[in-house]
Amino acid sequence: MSDAKTGPDRFYFDIALSTSAVQLHGLLDTVDADRILFGSDYPYAPAFAIDALLQQKTPREFLVSLLKKHALMEILK
Known part of the structure; x- marks a missing residue:
């Protein structure tokens, strides 16, 4: 099991x-x-898809906004 935990670091x-x-x-x-790297799919990823991804909020901000949205929906039910 220790290999499974240390393996991804390679x-x-x-x-x-x-x-x-x-x-x-x-x-x-x-x-x-x-x-963690980004960008090796170029040119397979269309430029517009890469641009759209880069314009998004940071992942943590996105996750928090998503959680707040769903929490608000539960309150409004």
């Missing part, structure tokens, strides 16, 4: 086209940020 992870804050936070919980 890899680099590309998050190009990964659009979920949950995915990124799960990865950050597993490996150091210096093991």
Whole structure:
């Protein structure tokens, strides 16, 4: 089991086209940020998709806003 916990530290992870804050936070919980890369899908990812992703809020801000939105919806029911 110890190999499973230390194994991810030997890899680099590309998050190009990964659009979920949950995915990124799960990865950050597993490996150091210096093991996370962005952009190796170019030119496979269309430029507009990359631009849209870069214009989004940071993943933590996105996650908090999403949680607040769903909490508000529950209150309004």
